[in-house]
Amino acid sequence: MFFEVEMRRSVMVEPHELGGTLQMQRAMLRRLIKDVEKEVGSDEYGFHVAVTTVNGVSGGKIQSGTGAVVFSVDFNCIVFKLIEDEVVEAEVVSTGQQGFFVSCGPYASMFIHRKEMTGFSFQPGPSPEFNEWRDSGSVIHPKSLVRVRVKAHSIWDPKRKTFNVAGTLNGDLLGVVVDETGKDDED
Template sequence: MFFEIAMRRQVVLVPHELGNHLHTRRAVFRRLLLDLDTLSCSEDHGYYVAVTTIENLSEGVIRSGSGSVVYWIDFKCIVYMPVAKEIVEAQVSKVTGMGFFADCGPLDEIMVASREMNGFEFRPAEVATFNRWKDLSGNEIGVNAVVRLQIIGFKYIPGERRFRAVGTLNGNFLGHLPDFGKKEPSI
């Protein structure tokens, strides 16, 4: 789920990034965006998607000895935090005999195990990218298929700075979504 949160971060500029007032402000904002891009995700906030507004920029404080300047910046940021029992639409990235993996925005690893797909049967292929899960009504879940699933749990992986989630297709209105972009041949 997407949220807008208020944040406060310390930004450090080295002497060669400093210049006139406008140049320095741009350098502070550029450094903030680079820091958030490098951080990409935190356990408390989720995935950092975009900085929306800059609320306040403090006066710079010079660090003795290094010549670098420290700024405190207050800003608002849109984040994506997975939520248990949330229903999402995701694109299937990998299909195995144990289930499939799907991607939903920055959440790039949602595992749906075979026990969470009532009514589906695995159809292996000679090439792994053509593996499919098929149900009695003819719906197939393969690589690049779009599914509606419910997140039943997630975990933050600190070393990788990302979340992993587990989902289910068991529930009302969950499962394979038809491809509305394809036109059916007329008879």
């Protein structure tokens, strides 16, 4: 789920930020953090959480025409990425006839299809926020906390800045953990 990975980026420092060594280092670090936050995530690493360590900086190259200096920076970054077959706890966001969506950290679009929850049946409510999935002893509705297994992981969508993930409730120890009232499934 959380990993620390090594990354490399080109970082541009504007001419007005050039000065003493300390001023230039601060400007480079600010720009690196801003660029990594703006990127949000990548297919290879998942969601970028935080830059932790700068490991090395190449000698800067002056960009002709602008006077900016471009550095190649090696750094470590904490990332968050779901992996196939990983079991996670997630909050139900919405329910419908085909299944339900859950949110787990920055992953707001994990979908559990009706075929991936054996024994559950759909119970429509008077409006979508009251729709439920029920089995013999559990009820799944918006705000329920469920334990799911990651089944499939899609590639990074840079426009929407997210991944699409499919999950399953089929398996041991998967299903409702807590509903929105805080009642455990075991109560």
